[in-house]
Amino acid sequence: MADVKGRVAVLSGDGIGPEVMEATLQVAEAVENSHGFKLEWKKGLVGGAGIDAKGKALPEETLELCKSSTAVLFGSVGGPKWESLPPNEQPERAALLPLRKIFGLYANLRPAVLYPELAGCSPLRPERVAGGFDVLVVRELTGGLYFGQPKETVKKGAGERAVDTMAYETHEIERVTEVAFRAAAGRKKKVTLVDKANVLESSLLWRKTVKALAARHPGIALDFIYVDNAAMQLVRDPGRFDVLLCENLFGDILSDEAAAVAGSLGMLPSASLGQGTFGLYEPAGGSAPDIAGKGIANPIAQILSLALMLEMSFGQPTAAGAIRSAVAGVIRDGWRTADIAAPGEKSRSTREIAGEIARRVASGSGKR
Ligand code: NAD
DSSP states (O other): OOOOOOEEEEEEESTTHHHHHHHHHHHHHHHHHHHTOOOEEEEOOOTHHHHHHHSSSSOHHHHHHHHTSSEEEEEEOOOGGGTTSOGGGSHIIIIIHHHHHHTTOOEEEEEEEEOGGGGGGSSSOHHHHTTOEEEEEEEEOSSGGGTEEEEEEEEETTEEEEEEEOOOOHHHHHHHHHHHHHHHHTTTSEEEEEEOTTTOHHHHHHHHHHHHHHTTOTTSEEEEEEHHHHHHHHHHOGGGOSEEEEOHHHHHHHHHHHHHHHOOGGGOEEEEEOSTTOEEEEESSOOOTTTTTTTOSOOHHHHHHHHHHHHHTTOOHHHHHHHHHHHHHHHHTTOOOGGGOOTTOOOOOHHHHHHHHHHHHHHTTTOO
16 A cells, blocks of 8 residues: 555535535545555535534634645535625635635645647637647735735825735745746646736846746746736637746736636636645635536536645645546546536536546556
8 A cells, every 4th residue: 555644624615515525535535446545534614514504614623624634625615695794704705715824825726727629618719729728827825916015095185095015025936936846847847937027026026036946947947928918828829838927916817817718617626735735625616506406517626626636735646647637538538517518418417427537547547
């Protein structure tokens, strides 16, 4: 048995969360069996489910569970039932934001992959995405305009004056840049820093810091692009990028743009990382209340979040690769949930898709 140990906090949350999580745990079991390791999976309540059962979106016992775990596999939180609560008690704000803060999750990884077979799901013209693409947005998550001080609105003359501050320190840039370079090493070995160095002081510090760190990663190509041009190139030719490294605001916008051009939210995982191996892994989409409970949600975003977790928190790239290959194979062979099915194409349930992915992982046809 491989020497892999650790506990995973399994927080399914609301809406489609429990359905896609159940499906994902089936794949987890298959990959454990086929790769000879066993993790401890412990479930906790979060989001609306936490509010209903314990009065809090992040109940104490859930937080303790996360603190005693190597990683958190997160579903999604929120839904109409809790929308009338005060903003600070809303599931996303009261569960995800504290988790990011408590665990110092400063790097957000959002791979946006379009499989060639799903080129029709992209809103881009077929000739632009015929071969598919695979872009990774690495977003700084705890600094910049969202947190910089001063941040205030004050009276001024007959009106008001509002200020947000985009501030970065060298060490904040360095740690997320390291994540981007390490990620690029396992991909096409190219990092593109997205900035606005022609007008922003903070962008100049980003360029200087990233250039200095690049010297430690001679195998990785580094280039630079202004954020306005990056937004344009993502819709003209997303395949030209490998890893896009972004400060917080630019990454927030571009990661959603990359997700949009990739076609379906149901396919895209994400990872939020801090120091060490701890990470929180979740689908890029939300709780999809419009389809919750119908058994038709796409489980692939959650399943690929599992793959990211095995790779980044448990050092299991082979197991992660087996899951990704099984997903790619299932897509290649025409298995589709409703969100990615072409008009008239047969669609499968959440369970059917996950069952087929698990079967391929177990039989080794998911292995590279
Ligand atoms: P959403 O991502 O939940 O849904 C947007 C659209 O994408 C819907 O049509 C939905 O059916 C579809 N979709 C999303 N994931 C899918 C999947 N796996 N399979 C098939 N289709 C999928 O966004 P929304 O509708 O704006 O938000 C719904 C709720 O989710 C809100 O309460 C919001 O606050 C919450 N939310 C939570 C998170 C999170 O937990 N991290 C993130 C975003 C939104």
